[in-house]
Amino acid sequence: MTKWTVRDYAPADETPWLRCRVLAFLDTTYYDDVATAKPQREAGLQLVAVAGDELIGLVDASVTGQEATIETIAVHPDHRRMGVAQGLLDEVCGRLQARGATQVDAWTRDDEGTLAWYRSQGFEQRMRYLHVYASDPDEAGRAFGPRPDLTPRFGFFHAWTDHEDALRKEFGRVYSCRQFVKPLGLTPGDR
Template identity: 45%
Template sequence: MPIVIRSYEPADETSWLRCRTLTFLSTCYYDDVWARRPPSPAVQLVALDGDDAVGILDIEIDGDLATIDTVAVDPDHQGRGVASALLTRARSELPGTVSVVDAWTREDEPALEWYRAHGFAESEHYLHVYKTWEDTDAGWESPSGLSAPLTAFCHASVQDEPELRGRFSRVYVCRRFSRPVTAK
């Protein structure tokens, strides 16, 4: 049965969540798990193999900017052009006012290569820093009566990368990729 790309429907939620979770497990976003799908994206697409979502793409729109919020392909279907087909369909659904599509991603080489192969250029950078219970870093103060944070997610400047990588086990460069809508 061929893969069908169509707009997301509420009945797709469980399959959508499963696809996103399975995809993210092998990436720097492995703990970005959701129990419910957010309702807001302007463009919401699924790639279906039968009733199973094997690819998903959500895009938020703010004026002339369209931001890819989620793009994921089930690991069993990666390398088959599913994400590319979703992007092509999404481009056709963008309002005429959109002039730029962008996305923010981390250090996963397959994702970086995919954006570059689709004409996205890398520009802005900042850090995602996680403090986990395994990090014994001093400098975290809590209000009286509370333990030190077991987990914290922070943003930081790339200028501080060497020092932060020395203190924390999870530090990622977050990169903005963008491309004009008319570029191929």
């Protein structure tokens, strides 16, 4: 097993951070969420897991008063199932609690392994809506409606779940976006 540690993100980590995130998301429903520069977070935490000189995992979280959000958590595919995500989550939750946060939330899509992992960490699903993609000109044209001055090529939409079946029939890419929430200071067995 590879020995790894968690430390604060440094500006020199940007390129390996981007690579790790892309590779971690590639086999998930977030495969299309590609960043070409690391998003900057105000009042947040940015941590990375490293094995030697290699960045193998990352977590970014934002804090607003007593509420915090995990903006990104990812583990390089070659380093999964080694406790890296658990280590990153434990560290970031401890630091968030030290900053006064009493709960943390995270948003994710339909990946069963990811959903099971969040649940195993004491998160509970609070809400859900849909990410709907018009992935080709025909879907985009139907979504936008006729406009002689615009030719839609693709689109990304948020939708509520009250007409999910119809949207899934009309569009090839529809994902559930789920908010999971966890109170800080409790372990999964405390509930």
